Every structure is written in C-alpha cells, then in structure tokens.
Amino acid sequence: MKYAILITTLVALPTASLAQSGRAGADVETLVKLGPRVAGTPVMAKASDYLEAEYRKAGYTTQIQTFTYSRFEDLGSSLTAGKSKITGLPLSGSVAGKVDAPLVVVPNVGRPEDFARVDVKGAIAVVQRGEIRFSEKVQNASTAGAVAVAIVNDRSGKLAASLGGGVSKIPVLALSREQGSALLQSSQTQQPATLHVNTRQRQVTGRNVVAHLPGIARPQILLGAHYDSVPGAPGANDNASGTAVVLEIARRISKTPLAKQTWFVAFDGEEDGLHGSKAFVQTAQPQFISSLKAMLNFDMVGVNSSLRVSGTPQLTARAKAAQSELYTSESYSGSDHASFAAAKVPVLFFHRGREPNYHTPNDKQVDSNLLDETVSVGLEIVEQLL
Template sequence: MGHSLRLALCATVAATSALQIPFLNSPSRTHDQVAVQPSEKPLINSTAIQEAISGDRLLRRAEKLYEIAKLGQEEYNHPTRVIGSAGHAGTLNYIYEELLKLGDYYDISNQSFPAVSGKVFESRLVIGNDVPTSAAPMGLTPATKNKEPVHGDLVLVKNEGCQSTDYPTDVAGSIAFIKRGTCPFGTKSENAGRAGAIAAIVYNDEKEGVSGTLGTPSPYHVATFGLSGDEAEPVIKKLKQTKRVDAIAYIDAEVGSILTVNIVAQTTGGDPENVVMLGAHSDSVDAGPGINDDGSGSLSLLEVASQLTGFSVNNAVRFAWWAGEEEGLLGSDYYVATLPEDENQKIRLFMDYDMMGSPNFAYQIYNATNAINPNGSEELRDLYIDWYDEQKLNYTFIPFDGRSDYDGFIRNGIPGGGIATGAEGIKTKKEQEQFGGKAGDWYDPCYHQLCDDVGNVNVTAWVVNTKLIAHSVATYAKSFKGFPKRTTSVVSEAYVEETKYHGPRLFV
C-alpha cells in the first residue's frame, strides 16, 4: 500500500517537473508505531475530541505546509501546491506520512488518476478601441493560433450558442460573440470552433464578469474569453444595428494531462457498511500556496484524524484528500464515478470542508435541503445549525451550488453538506455585525493569490470550525440514529438545473 502510493507520487513529479523530492521515500511502519486496538479505547465522545483541538497544532501544520509549497518555486517562481507541481507532490507525501504515524488505526489507500491541467501565461482582448477590464480567459482554454494575436470582426451568435445552427456562416474566420445561458461554456466554444471561429467571447447575461471554465478539452475548442454584461452591452447594441465591431484576441496557454493522486484513510474499526465520509482538497491554484484554500480544510481533517485515534467508533470513518479540485473537482468526481453501486450505498453522508479560516470570515453553512438534495442533506445542515447555536455563535447560509467537492457525491445520490468561511464574496454590513471584520471586502482578500500564506488564516475561525468538524465526525461515528437511510443513487433534476458551478469556476 505504501509502496504503491510512493510510486504514484513519484510518477506525479516525473510527469510534470522531473524534480526529485528527497522525502518522497516514505518510511514503513515500525513495530513501536502499532496503535492500541480500537476495542480497548473509549467510545468516541464529541466534547472530548473537541477539547483536543489546538490552534498551536494547526498553526504548526500550516507552517509546515507553507515550507512544502516552496518546493514549487523552481518551476513557478513562487510557492504553490497546484497539481503536477513539486509542492503538491510534497503535500501528498506529508499527508501520507502523518497518517502512517497513526499506526494501524487507519487503512490508507490511494487512487491515481489522469487529470487535465491548464496554464494561461498571457492574454489580451481589444474590442474596437477599448481594452475591456473584465475580459478573462476561460479555464482550460487553448491558445490562439500559433500563440499569436488573431484579428477579426465580432459576429453575434443567435440564442445562447448551444446549437450548431445558432452560428451564422460569417462566423468562420471571425470572433464569435456568445451569450451566457443554459449550456456549458465548453459547448459554446466547441460549437464556435466547429463553425470556423478563430476565437470566442462569452458575455454575461448579468452585469458581472464571467469566471468560467471550458471543462473537458475538445479538439474543437477555440481560445475563449469571458466578458461582463456591463462591457458587453454597448458592443451588442452596435452589432444589432449591423455596425462593424472588430477585435483582437490573444491567449498564450497550455492544456495538458498529468497524473495525480487522491488519498483515502478509513478506520479499521467501526461498521464498514455505514461509513461517515468527509473530505478536503489537497491542491492549490498555481498563483499561490493555498494555505487557507484549502490548506486549512486539509489540515483540519488531518488533525481530527489524529485525535480520533484516541477513541473507538461504531461506524467507520473515511477521510479523503482530493487532488485537482481547483481544476474542476477532478479528484472527487473521479472517486465517485468509479465507485461500484454497493460501495456507493455504504456511504451514509459526505461532509465537505473547504476554506476553514478566511481572515474576514463568516461562519457559513451550505443550505442543503432534502427538497433538492439527497435525503439526509438537511439533517446534516441542521447538525451544524445546532452546534453554532449551542456555542452561541452566529451563522449564515450560502448556496449549495457545486463550488466544491460535495458536487459529485450529491449528483450520485449521496447526502452531503458542509461549512466554509468565505472566498471572494463580499461581506455585508449585517455580517460585519454578526462576525466582525470589514463589510465591503472579500471574506478572503487573498483568495487564489500569492498572499494566501500562513498569515492569511484567521486562527479563531479555524479552531472553531475544526471543533465543529470533530463534532460532526463524533456524532455520526457514534450513531446514525434519526438519520435517513440511503435509498437511491439518483439525484433530483432540480439540483442539476440549479447548479451553475463545477468547482471554483462557472461552467454554465
């Protein structure tokens, strides 16, 4: 088991940067590391495991993770733990070695899978005489031809560009101007490419910009930008008046496939037919070290997993560290998609913990209801509500909209939910009254940036939420009394229709 993971990690490094990481050679267990058998330990107790959570221990882990992120400097010129980097390989190794220290309390496994990774090195969009400030390359976009600027007229696409018939013949050799709508951005880009467009711009149907992804690469994808509704409006007006609008598009980008790894650890004790599952993502974006996003969640899981070894459990607990979340939930999607039906049914619920310590935090609960989500999601939501109430802490609800690794579980009928502390969203005046901080600023001003380092984590929020993670594990590891039984692996169409995100980027 250890040998296979080391091979996978080495392959990850070899496939991307060819760097050699000295501590990839993880030690095997020694005899003095064998844990006390779970049956000899007291039954899990929520209060006791919460009391074991320490801010000092979490901070030491964060400092270690930042040092690991520095392994990415040689290739990226700054610390990063993006998939395929030495920093991410080091992160996987650190998680694995920390789990090994816990002896035989856990069965540790890994899941290697191919992942798509994209980089945009430079981009520029000029429309007429203007350079739109909201223009942003789509995730996983290909480059413009020969990685050079391309020039052409904008051609307004009919409807929302979801059908090949929406593209007029004069889009060939031109730049397709497409309204955001009901189908994925990747479909629009592919249709534009098939119609002969040299590039595409997807403009928002609302004032804001579009931070989207094309998703699974297609040979027909063309270089694609997102554009805000505000900046698109005068362009649309001119095009509808049959006036000519020319543009220059330039993207220097690469899209490729790498090998990466999910790490999964399940208690050897507890009923394996009734599994409590929770996860966090092990990767960062390429722009920075990702100590809050999602180093905080990954390290919270690692600390709870460590403290859980002091107890026995009635139900098996399964911890997971997903790779490729920032590229579009790749690791969690792959994991759930490859689960046999009988294994799917064993997972009673999945809890997602992504960004636990944002500096301008709010205590956020995913508003997962049974009306739209698999039965049991609402009961999990209510567990979080009850805990915050017991602690006399304020909380707020946020959309359950596919932005993190719970999405694949929900789509495959597994109840889910989670908590967060906020990303690029704006804190309201009411939330300032509830949680402190500064209204009008992002919850995490360093979201997806180089400054997401150790100093970017609010330790108070991180400790509070790690205690809540411990409580969620303790509750269900002890009993599923009153929690709905699994019935189906089919999710309601309402969730699918309402979900516009697939990870941190919009895909529709």
C-alpha cells in the first residue's frame, strides 16, 4: 500500500521521474555486490567511497569521520553435549570462557516467567530466539543463576547477533536452528555439556560518511542509516535499504531549500553496538546537537509491506496525524537513532520489521518499490518538520 501524507506545503518537492524510480534499488544492488560490509574491512572502504561519490554527484560536500572501537572476534566457539560437538557463533559482547555444566532447556524465549518454570542455577540455559532482545534473555538467565546461555535460532541459517554494545557476565553462544533443534527437546535437560566461547578483541577503525551542502554547520534535520552488515551477510535489507533511501532523499532535495537545513550520515559500526552514531554524537559540538529538531533513522525498509515509524512521542504524533494508517509507536532502542535520543534529540525510526533473511547470507534482495515508497514518506515528513 502506498502512503500519502497530507501536509501543509512548504516547498514544492519534485515529482519522481522514471529515471529516479528504482534508483535506490540500484544503489542497494551496488552495495550488495561488494560483499558483506563489515566495519574495518576493505569492503567498507569501497562502500564509503561509493557513497561519497554519489553524494558529491548530487552537489554535496562530504567528510569521512573515522573512529575506533574494540570488536569481538570468534576464534572457534562450540557447544559439546554427549558425543555431539556443535559449532556456534558467540554474540558480540559475550564474555569469553569455557563452562562445564548440565543443559537446561528453558520454555519459550527466555522471559523472567519462563525461567521461573525451570531451575537453571549452575546450568547452561538453552533458549529460543524471538520476541525479546538478546540482552534481555541473557540478563534473565544470569539473574536466574545460569552460568552460560545457548540461543537457538528460530529460522534457517546461522545467527550472527549482538548484545547491543554491552558485555555479558556469562558466555553466550548462538546456534543455528538445524544444529540446536535437538537441544530444545526436553530429553536433553540435565545432560552434561561444555560451552566454549573463544573470542578476542581487536581494534577496528570505522568510517562514517557525512554529507551536507557547503557552509551548513547547524542543520535542523539529520537523516541517517547504517551501511555496515554482519559477517557473512550481504546486507541488502539490513541495511543497504536504509542507506539507499537516505541517499535518494538527498538527491531529490538537493536543489530545494530543504537541503540547506539537512545533513545526511551513513553510519558504520552499528552492528557491533551503534559505534558510528555514538562517535558522531560524542564528537559533535553542543551547538550542533541543540540545533537539531529531529534525527530520522532508516533501517530495514526494503522487505515486508507495512512501514512503521517509532520514536519521540511528539514526532510520532505528528507522523500519525499526517497519515492515520501509518503504524507508529514509541521506541528508542535497536538502531542508530538511540544514540541521538540519548543526547535528547527528537527521533523518528523508519523500519518494516524483521524478515527470514535477517542477518543471514540470504539477505541479498529488496523490493525496489518499497524503497521508493519509503523515500516518498521520508521526503514529506522532512518537509513537514521543516
């Protein structure tokens, strides 16, 4: 369904031509062809070069903001139960360690009430992925007395995930659905097992791509999207889609007064814990932050039909008033807008929810029509806010 937002016209926005339609989809294809865009890799340098060149073609000046942080890297982690040894992926932010303890299957997805149904004290808790954040599952397990956690994916493929920038008190290992399904059987409870999270920390240099018209030092609006992906995932929907939408909005408004009040940023290091957006906010001048009326973040907007907007209540209310059928909610967590919300900047988060190819090697395609739809919605909301 197309979204038509009714607003008071401030600027005559250009209607998309046939040449413009599908342009965001072409940007996604270009980024995907580069391969997984993992922070600190040569592929990310190529991706940032591409984005810089495209913004410059549209008439913007660009800068590369570099920053460093520590990344967890897997050196070979596994779960051994009986005669079976399962290779898993530690969640980014998991403490390293080797634990010998019985397995205890936790019903459902790891809420406090789920842990209340079983005794996991001194055990390796086995929980399913879904519904609540990984960090919540791990915190609930630790509070209940578990000494390690194994999270079983609820869809095909490996699970590459993060604890959101924090560091766990206990080792956390992610298992594919194919590998971990047997562990979810109640017969596996209390079976002796060994969970080994073998990781190291490595210094990584990230690259934020910043674009704006020359001389614009205090914008009122900042549009952003992360352009990194998790290891092994081409990252079409997560998040070449949002990156392409922000780039296309920049192209469309480059010759209008809106561009004189707007900055655009492609953030690096989001998948490892919002590092790019945190670095941007932490190094920005106080006057820059205080000048912002809103930060609009686009993440995973190329798959699934329903566009959702969440964020600061006054902004989501304006979005809802403009389009009654637009799904809105209040939420600050989960993506780069959270870094701005923490600095008291009003935020809007555009997304379409998770889909089966999330964080997998199959995240290769998006619906170009959905990208164009998101561009149109974003354009009109930017106009409304200014």
